Amino acid sequence: KQEVTQIPAALSVPEGENLVLNCSFTDSAIYNLQWFRQDPGKGLTSLLLIQSSQREQTSGRLNASLDKSSGRSTLYIAASQPGDSATYLCAVCDDKIIFGKGTRLHILP
Amino acid sequence: KAGVTQTPRYLIKTRGQQVTLSCSPISGHRSVSWYQQTPGQGLQFLFEYFSETQRNKGNFPGRFSGRQFSNSRSEMNVSTLELGDSALYLCASSWGTGGDTQYFGPGTRLTVL
Numbered sequence: 140k141q142e143v144t145q146i147p148a149a150l151s152v153p154e155g156e157n158l159v160l161n162c163s164f165t166d167s168a169i170y171n172l173q174w175f176r177q178d179p180g181k182g183l184t185s186l187l188l189i190q191s192s193q194r195e196q197t198s199g200r201l202n203a204s205l206d207k208s209s210g211r212s213t214l215y216i217a218a219s220q221p222g223d224s225a226t227y228l229c230a231v232c233d234d235k236i237i238f239g240k241g242t243r244l245h246i247l248p
Numbered sequence: 249k250a251g252v253t254q255t256p257r258y259l260i261k262t263r264g265q266q267v268t269l270s271c272s273p274i275s276g277h278r279s280v281s282w283y284q285q286t287p288g289q290g291l292q293f294l295f296e297y298f299s300e301t302q303r304n305k306g307n308f309p310g311r312f313s314g315r316q317f318s319n320s321r322s323e324m325n326v327s328t329l330e331l332g333d334s335a336l337y338l339c340a341s342s343w344g345t346g347g348d349t350q351y352f353g354p355g356t357r358l359t360v361l
């Protein structure tokens with residue numbers, strides 16, 4: 140049974156710092172992995188999708204990597220801004236989509 | 249292009265009642281998935297519909313059911329509501345299945361008293 144874990148559960152960093160969010164999964168037989176952002180009380184916004192054959196994807200200040208063999212993905216955020224404060228969720232797709240519980244990120248102005 | 253819409257946005261029901269939630273996908277999308285989000289369990293997959301057929305189902309009791317119409321709009325029904333059904337119910341649409349990028353609606357906040 141696929142399980143997705145995100146560490147840490149919460150993170151506070153000063154504005155301007157680079158940071159890394161971690162995601163691990165137990166079964167490497169996945170189609171793809173997605174990173175989402177969720178603002179309080181809102182739906183999810185897709186940030187990056189990495190296909191199982193890919194190693195990384197980049198969008199602006201965001202870079203996501205995927206290492207299927209070790210069951211890990213990281214989301215790197217460069218030059219963090221207060222507007223980046225949100226919960227970041229990782230989800231793996233292996234026919235169903237299984238979400239981690241998220242990392243609550245707070246950027247300190 | 250309009251995004252995924254969900255109605256109603258907020259709902260208050262009492263135990264034992266039933267509720268129907270609606271989701272309209274992005275135009276052209278044929279897959280609709282439903283999720284339940286609670287503080288304790290996080291986001292859990294309920295079911296996925298593609299071309300009016302239920303393609304996948306999560307680990308939820310039979311009180312949770314859904315359907316999809318020919319225009320890809322989907323409804324989710326919960327019968328005999330329990331306090332633990334209080335949650336944010338999210339719907340997501342995608343072009344197809346097999347891990348296409350999912351686009352989420354704003355959710356329906358259900359409170360069961």
